[in-house]
Amino acid sequence: MTPFVFGKIAEFENFTNREDETELLQKLFKALNNVIVISPRRWGKSSLIKHATNQLLGIDSEYRVIYIDVFNIRTEEEFYQEFASKTLKVGYSKVEDLLVKSKTLFQKLIPKMSFSPIPESEISLSFDWEEVKKDPTEILNLPQKIADAENFKLIICIDEFQNLNTFDENLAFQKKLRANWQHHSKVGYCLYGSKENMMQIIFNDKAQPFYRFGYVLNLEKIKADKWLSFIQRRFNETGKAIGKDDSRLITELVHLLPYYVQQLSQISWFYTENICTKEIIEKAFDDLINQLEPFFIRETENLSNQQISFLELLLNGSLPINSNENIKKYGLNSTANIAKAQKALLEKQIIRKYSNKFEFIDPIYGVWLQKSYFKSR
């Protein structure tokens, strides 16, 4: 058994902290308020939402939950299919019920359903796309209709929501969603995504259909102190040990990014026979950087020289960032050039702005540039 989990949803004993966020989400879910959760990737949105909904389901049988990931949905049509089939499945677990009820649920659209012969099987659902395109309201109101008819409350969680922005005619599409969803009294929507700038535009820009659709939770990182007991406990449970300061070192090396805290803990745990030490953690960290190097090299190949110079300035330059001295030293030529490089790096999700400062979205990329790339130039 390995005590640390990364790259998949952390739940149950793998989930830690976030008590305040969990409580807040529960309250919002219970009241069926819509909620939007924003943070960079790998900070724990999907895990937090799974955790909070698991808890809600555990204490209140009135609620049901569905999860839709827009990450690999590319068209409006695919979205409707996924939306409708997940909703039908959560409403009716028995195929017979579903067949009977679907007659009352659809008046205009006629869904084609097929079932694989195995019991508790997946249904697959399709519609006449031309009909849906003319009027998707029946699909979009399906959750409300089913929740009402079957007397439950439904939370619909949609992950990587900003991907809707890449659909054809996405504004018109989003208008349809909002126009219908905002009337749902039995359904709460939880919409979350990792592309912060796109999420901010979707929900905070007046011109956008989803402007002020719900409560916006900008997720922060988990504080260092909160990680320590988790790391120590996971070591102890597997017959190993790690001190408080060394646990802290793990969280510091990876700038508290939850995914990396788990990954670096895992590598350190792996190298530890009995008691983890500073030397072990440093070795584990070198290992981690080496594992990531191919990605970092590829990432860097996609940057212009000016963008790379800006990253170097960000790591080594003195403040204020666009001083004449910096412009000269890092070969950026003008403040206009700095602004251009910043904009491109923000769009490429290499950096983000946080309390008026720029920081690397992937902190280890910064470490690698510093330790390896700029050193060897």
Ligand SMILES: Nc1ncnc2c1ncn2[C@@H]1O[C@H](COP(=O)(O)OP(=O)(O)O)[C@@H](O)[C@H]1O
């Ligand atoms: N509350 C948490 N407790 C423990 N580990 C976490 C927590 N949140 C995130 N992680 C770690 O970070 C990784 C990424 O989390 P995830 O929920 O997929 O983030 P996101 O959805 O924001 O990209 C998880 O696989 C896990 O290793």
Ligand SMILES: [Mg+2]
């Ligand atoms: Mg996620």
